[in-house]
Amino acid sequence: MKNLRPETLGILKQIETLSGRPVEFKPDASLTLRATLQLARNGAPAHVLRYRPANEPLDYWVAYQAGYLLRLLELPPSERFDFAGTGSAPAQVEELLTAGLKLTDAERSAAPRFAEAAAHWAMMNLRSFAIGMRIDQWLAERHPDLHLLQRHGMDALQQENLQLLSQRVGKLAIPVPLLGPVAAYALFADRLLGKTTYAIPFRAAGALDLGAELLSIVDKLPADAEHDRALVDTWASAIGMTGWYTWIPYKP
Structure with a gap:
């Protein structure tokens, strides 16, 4: 290229x-x-x-x-795994979406599709942001020539994540626990880039405490690739996503 x-x-x-x-x-x-x-x-x-x-x-x-x-x-070949859904996530998300709500017929009809989209998004974010923080830290520390482009890229990603807060169909909105990974990434970006503004919208959304918990997990676990699965699993437990995915031995 x-x-x-x-x-x-x-x-x-x-x-x-x-x-x-x-x-x-x-x-x-x-x-x-x-x-x-x-x-x-x-x-x-x-x-x-x-x-x-x-x-x-x-x-x-x-x-x-x-x-x-x-x-x-x-990683050695025996420690390489793919991340794959178990198929249980959409039903779990639909329960979270509709709990305690009195829905209209239109909202009830929209709930399965909204839940499927939210589940797909949540599964992608669980893995990508947990490990992505490790990658961003590595780029910041080991590749300073990319620092300005990294700042611009992380800012663009934050702006995209903010759009998720307004995704709704009537009373249906992305469940707060599933916002934990993007809230954690906002806190991480504030810290890495010396800012204070990225996390503010997630406080208003009620997701910042979970975001802080997830970021503390990142800080406590060793940063090597050997602990990536443990990082994702610990995040999943904190969010309530255990059982939504499985690890499959990687086949080249």
Whole structure:
């Protein structure tokens, strides 16, 4: 991919060295994320990083996605696992959504689809923000040349997370416990970037105490990749998401 900084290219070179396969880039205007990295499996010759075309530099988003794969590759093969849903999350979320509410017929009809979307979002955030904090800390400490782009990227992510607070259908809204990971990330971003404003909306939403609890778990557990599963599991327990997912041995 053209125009990536030497620092970013060096991170990608680490992936190639550890995995024995290069990273290919494919633009994808349909992506909701800035970038996503598909691992090379079943004999595929390369990892594929799909990215949303944009005028701004993509180095932070590329480096951030690469961080997930680097952490996986740091582990011995027997300790590598995929994160997969068990199928129980939508029903659990629907219970949380509707508990104690007197719903209209329209709201009752909308509840299953709203719950499914909220469950998908919650499952993605559980893993991505818990481990993502480790990646952001690593980028801040080990790759200072990307610091300004990291600040801009983290700010953009905070603005996207704020939109979740207004997602609702009538009286249906994302249950407060499921906002814990984004509240934790807001506290983390405030701390890492020396700000104080990112966490404020999550206090008003009632999610900041849980966010602080989740951030304290990050601080207490060792930061190496060996503890990533324990970090996600401990977060899940604190949020009430235990049993919503399982760990499946990784197959290259």
